[in-house]
Amino acid sequence: MPSLINYLFPRNPSFTFEALRAIGYASFGAADVAEVLSICSRIPSGDESGWLQEWRKAADRAVTNAQNSLAKGNTSGARDAFLRASNYYRTAEFYRRENPFDDDVSKELAELSSAMFFAGAELMPWTLEKVNIPYQTTTLPGIFIRPKAKSSRPAATVIVNGGYDSTKEEVGLSCAASMLELGFNVLCFDGPGQGDALRQQKLVFRYDWEKVVTPVIDYVITHPDVDQSKIVLYGMSMGGYLVARAAAFEHRAAAIVLNDGVYDFGSAFRRESPALAKLLIRYGWDTTVNRFLELKMRWNTGIKWAVLNGKWVFGVSSGVDMMRKTDEYTLEGIVENIKTPVLVLDAPDDHFLAGQPEELYKRLKCEKTFVQLTREEGASLHCHCGSFARLSQVICDYLMERLFQS
Structure with a gap:
């Protein structure tokens, strides 16, 4: 097929x-x-x-x-x-x-x-509130969504963390409805490098994402509608790295969902010639690498977009500088510190990060679950795009069992 x-x-x-x-x-x-x-x-x-x-x-x-x-x-x-x-x-x-x-x-x-x-x-049919999450000397924009029928008790809450080109509005659209129907609250936010935090505040990505997620959890646990014992961190796309990185240092979540799992985000930019790219960059052949990237960008829409978007979200001026930045986005040496139970999702036809979910799952030492969605389900592409109903079903099955039946 x-x-x-x-x-x-x-x-x-x-x-x-x-x-x-x-x-x-x-x-x-x-x-x-x-x-x-x-x-x-x-x-x-x-x-x-x-x-x-x-x-x-x-x-x-x-x-x-x-x-x-x-x-x-x-x-x-x-x-x-x-x-x-x-x-x-x-x-x-x-x-x-x-x-x-x-x-x-x-x-x-x-x-x-x-x-x-x-x-x-x-x-x-939900209650939606625009929120500002304290972060360093500024705030991060977010959306807190809860069922309109206010519960008499605090509810489980899913913090949704997007990726390389996500916005809080899109990630909320992708998963909030199914979770809200089950009684969860949902918090979506734009971190550095994403959405309004990038466009309006010019905050760019940082590899040490625990510095982002910890303030978000600090904010969430003060909300009267949130059950502090049932907080979920959900990372999408590059968010699969960002949330996993944060979870190595931030242990207050009850469960982690990675759609999809990412061990080494920089691998997405080294796929075609990983050894050569590393060698040229290591020895300062910046001009050669940049010219090679520019040539590829003329003929490949995906490469052109990835490089230009990377320069923007990382705040750098060249393709090779962007590749150097992405090399920092790895779980090497810290993956063993993740203690929270993790659901690792995998898309076998992922054209960005193929093999990364298996690599992460193999290295995790915590309680872990691996689910690979398939071509037959139409769910084998990156983040299972085009098959969000099936994706939501798998995630919500996991969360209902993890949070309410264990």
């Missing part, structure tokens, strides 16, 4: 993956499958301008439809249309990475994606 990564755009895995990522939110009302297929049918492979134009047109149309429904009192229709708009604006903006801080189009699309999420959230 062939991998889905070559399905929609056979010569452009990056376009295919991002389209499937957008489709996946159909499980939560934030996409229509046929609409996404129609959008993709009008985009030439590798045409980033066409990509932005078609996704933006779909988002604008969804906003108009949402406003029409709202005027007629159709709040559920308006909610889903606002969420589609949020998802489509985010997808439209995805490849705008030349200089996002000074790119008015990138800023506008990111702001529209966030605004449409909150417009839809106002119509959801």
